[in-house]
Amino acid sequence: MPKRPSLLxxxxxxxxxxxxxxxxxxxxxxxxxxxxxxxxxxxxYGGRAPADVVAAARERLGLNKPVWEQYVIYLRQxxxxxxxxxxxxxYRGNSVWATVMLKLPATVELxxxxxxxxxxxxxxxxxxxxxxxxxxxDVAVRLYGTIVWVIPIFWLGLMLQLIFAVALGWLxxxxxxxxxxDRPPTVTGLLTLDGLLEGNLGHVxxxxxxxxxxxLTLGLVLSGFFTKTVRANLLRTVSSDFVExxxxxxxxxxxxxxxxxxxxALIPVxxxxxxxxxxxxxxxxLTERTFSWDGMGTLLLDxxxxxxxxxxxxxxxxxAFIIIVISVIVDIINGLIDPRVRY
Amino acid sequence: xxxxxxxxxxxxxQSLLEPRSFLGRFLHPMIQKRRTLAGILSWVGLGLxxxxxxxxxxxPLIAPYDPIQINVNEVNKPPSAAHWMGTDYLGRDLFSRxxxxxxxxxxxxxxxxxxxxxxxxxxxxFSGYRGxxxxxxxxxxxxxxxxxxxxxxAALVAVILGKGVFNIGLAITxxxxxxYYRVTRNQTLAIKEELYIEAARALGAKPRTIMWSYIAxxxxxSIPVIFSLSAADAILTAxxxxxxxxxxxxPLPDWGLDLSDAQQFLDNGIWWTSVFPGFMxxxxxxxxxxxxxxxNDLVNPLLQKERV
Numbered sequence: 028m029p030k031r032p033s034l035l036x037x038x039x040x041x042x043x044x045x046x047x048x049x050x051x052x053x054x055x056x057x058x059x060x061x062x063x064x065x066x067x068x069x070x071x072y073g074g075r076a077p078a079d080v081v082a083a084a085r086e087r088l089g090l091n092k093p094v095w096e097q098y099v100i101y102l103r104q105x106x107x108x109x110x111x112x113x114x115x116x117x118y119r120g121n122s123v124w125a126t127v128m129l130k131l132p133a134t135v136e137l138x139x140x141x142x143x144x145x146x147x148x149x150x151x152x153x154x155x156x157x158x159x160x161x162x163x164x165d166v167a168v169r170l171y172g173t174i175v176w177v178i179p180i181f182w183l184g185l186m187l188q189l190i191f192a193v194a195l196g197w198l199x200x201x202x203x204x205x206x207x208x209d210r211p212p213t214v215t216g217l218l219t220l221d222g223l224l225e226g227n228l229g230h231v232x233x234x235x236x237x238x239x240x241x242x243l244t245l246g247l248v249l250s251g252f253f254t255k256t257v258r259a260n261l262l263r264t265v266s267s268d269f270v271e272x273x274x275x276x277x278x279x280x281x282x283x284x285x286x287x288x289x290x291x292a293l294i295p296v297x298x299x300x301x302x303x304x305x306x307x308x309x310x311x312x313l314t315e316r317t318f319s320w321d322g323m324g325t326l327l328l329d330x331x332x333x334x335x336x337x338x339x340x341x342x343x344x345x346x347a348f349i350i351i352v353i354s355v356i357v358d359i360i361n362g363l364i365d366p367r368v369r370y
Numbered sequence: 371x372x373x374x375x376x377x378x379x380x381x382x383x384q385s386l387l388e389p390r391s392f393l394g395r396f397l398h399p400m401i402q403k404r405r406t407l408a409g410i411l412s413w414v415g416l417g418l419x420x421x422x423x424x425x426x427x428x429x430p431l432i433a434p435y436d437p438i439q440i441n442v443n444e445v446n447k448p449p450s451a452a453h454w455m456g457t458d459y460l461g462r463d464l465f466s467r468x469x470x471x472x473x474x475x476x477x478x479x480x481x482x483x484x485x486x487x488x489x490x491x492x493x494x495x496f497s498g499y500r501g502x503x504x505x506x507x508x509x510x511x512x513x514x515x516x517x518x519x520x521x522x523x524a525a526l527v528a529v530i531l532g533k534g535v536f537n538i539g540l541a542i543t544x545x546x547x548x549x550y551y552r553v554t555r556n557q558t559l560a561i562k563e564e565l566y567i568e569a570a571r572a573l574g575a576k577p578r579t580i581m582w583s584y585i586a587x588x589x590x591x592s593i594p595v596i597f598s599l600s601a602a603d604a605i606l607t608a609x610x611x612x613x614x615x616x617x618x619x620x621p622l623p624d625w626g627l628d629l630s631d632a633q634q635f636l637d638n639g640i641w642w643t644s645v646f647p648g649f650m651x652x653x654x655x656x657x658x659x660x661x662x663x664x665x666n667d668l669v670n671p672l673l674q675k676e677r678v
Contacts, residue, residue, distance in 0.1 A: 047510060047514075048510065048513070048514045048517070051510065051511055051514040051515075052514050052515075052517075052518055055514070055515060055518075055523075056526070059523075059526050059527055059530060060526070060530070166407065169407075173656070173659055173660065173663060174652075174656055176659070177602050177606065177652065177655035177656055177658075177659050178648075178652055179606055179609055179610065179613075179626075179629075179648060179651050179652070180610070181610065181613050181629060182629060182644070182647075182648035182651065182652075185629065185632070185633060185636060185644045185648070186644070186645070186648070188636055189636055189641055189644065189645075193636060193637060193639055194639070200636075200637065305517055305518060305519045305520070306519065308519045308522070309519035309520060309521035309522060309610075312519075312521060312522065312525075312614070313521070313610050313613065313614070316613070316614055317633070327522070327525075328614055328615075331525065331529050331616065332615070339526070339529075343522065343526060346518075346519065346522060347518060350517055350518060350519070351517070354517060
């Protein structure tokens with residue numbers, strides 16, 4: 028039998044592969060922002076600034092240098108953690124890095140909420156469908172998986188606002204926190220966690236109330252994919268040899284499904300979690316706009332609107348970092364729980 | 371030979387519907403298995419898609435009002451006999467806007483997905499057939515782009531290109547080029563090992579002939595499924611971009627723009643301006659994904675579902 032590659036070797040090879048991937052993404056961002064038609068400086072001043080002001084700004088940003096030299100400077104700045112300062116109206120002069128880090132916790136909180144909703148609903152529905160194969164309930168689950176996946180995220184958000192905030196008045200329609208309640212002291216930036224650390228359950232409750240609708244919006248749309256994958260995995264596992272063997276030994280169907288098949292059917296869910304992060308971040312941008320949620324997505328949109336060129340670049344680069352780090356982590360976890368992956 | 375081209379006078383309606391022809395490969399299972407779930411899904415999906423195409427083409431004839439006509443006396447009126455879906459904050463008839471919006475959505479979708487196919491397909495074919503270092507580099511590039519949130523990338527390109535239907539279509543191609551590339555490349559890898567390719571090579575066929583006359587057609591057969599699924603996704607992305615204010619210029623009738631306007635009036639309980647444009651998006655995307663998934667189940671029962 029061939030020797031199984033060690034987890035460490037696998038992790039290292041995965042990390043090494045992440046590096047070119049990061050470089051490619053950085054290059055794509057560079058290419059989109061500088062090589063495509065359109066001049067960031069002209070856009071910044073709306074074409075109304077005098078020629079010498081524009082020339083000075085180009086000089087300052089190094090845009091008068093040849094493209095390859097700009098590329099080298101760009102990479103050097105990013106790898107030394109120098110993301111520059113904002114050029115836009117809202118954050119002019121602020122450090123790009125500090126501004127993004129200020130907004131990041133809101134997005135993390137929303138993404139975590141969305142993931143929890145997606146996993147719980149998706150796994151629940153998927154198992155329900157898989158266990159009741161080809162019965163009406165399974166058809167309903169399959170339709171749910173297909174339809175919920177193509178609902179525009181922002182529209183679902185608007186509908187939830189309309190029902191639970193405007194019509195019923197149960198939950199706040201938008202924002203992360205009530206303006207008339209003190210915020211918990213900032214430790215992590217995640218308002219629910221900060222409230223817990225403070226030991227003030229009232230604050231936690233206020234933060235949670237604001238988090239519910241955005242998390243549901245993001246999570247329900249993502250749950251479609253979970254539902255389908257869990258169902259398909261469960262069906263595949265149920266028809267495998269070890270399940271048949273367990274049945275042959277006389278175990279009850281229910282025991283076989285929940286004790287044996289269930290665990291194996293959930294392994295690929297980790298992989299989906301990884302695949303879904305890119306979609307999660309895209310969905311989070313739309314959810315943030317719908318709920319006036321002050322996170323990274325809102326920051327990106329604001330900087331796009333104010334033509335804040337350095338802030339756009341910084342935000343997108345940090346998005347790329349996060350996505351690659353998550354994909355590496357997910358792959359390593361996958362290697363840990365499923366040794367077959369390591370080959 | 372399946373991929374052999376026919377002379378123009380040989381092509382009749384009959385020949386188009388033969389089981390082995392391109393359309394026939396999809397239509398035959400759709401007709402034969404029309405009572406299965408997959409068959410029903412594909413017919414419902416096709417029906418929805420065709421209705422939307424008709425709405426888009428006939429919008430000037432069936433819309434009761436001018437979709438951009440402002441009417442200050444009819445601002446934010448709920449649905450009534452005169453205005454079936456009510457009016458928006460400028461007094462424009464929502465039903466007419468929603469019908470015309472089908473035009474905008476379908477146009478963006480077609481531009482985006484067709485250009486993506488035109489780039490991704492030949493690239494995937496070349497990369498898969500050729501193999502080697504070029505293939506590995508292309509795979510790495512495409513996978514990296516694919517891993518990045520599509521909407522963000524499209525938003526970035528949209529900002530640079532500026533607003534407009536064609537520009538938005540172009541912006542969303544960045545999401546789907548990697549998708550078509552991957553599907554085409556993987557299919558090419560599988561097909562190039564087939565015996566008849568080996569035979570063609572043994573007979574002295576040039577690589578270009580093998581690629582375009584023997585492999586391309588057989589890869590193309592797996593495209594319609596991916597095409598309709600990515601079209602559904604493209605419509606969602608385009609609507610998302612215009613909801614975010616990155617896509618189109620007011621007063622163009624567009625579902626995403628209308629939803630973006632509707633958001634401001636939600637607190638006043640004005641529900642119709644946000645409900646109906648959303649319904650239209652969902653009906654069209656549901657139609658496309660029913661068609662895609664139905665065809666997938668009918669045509670490749672063994673194929674792993676590649677979800678966008």
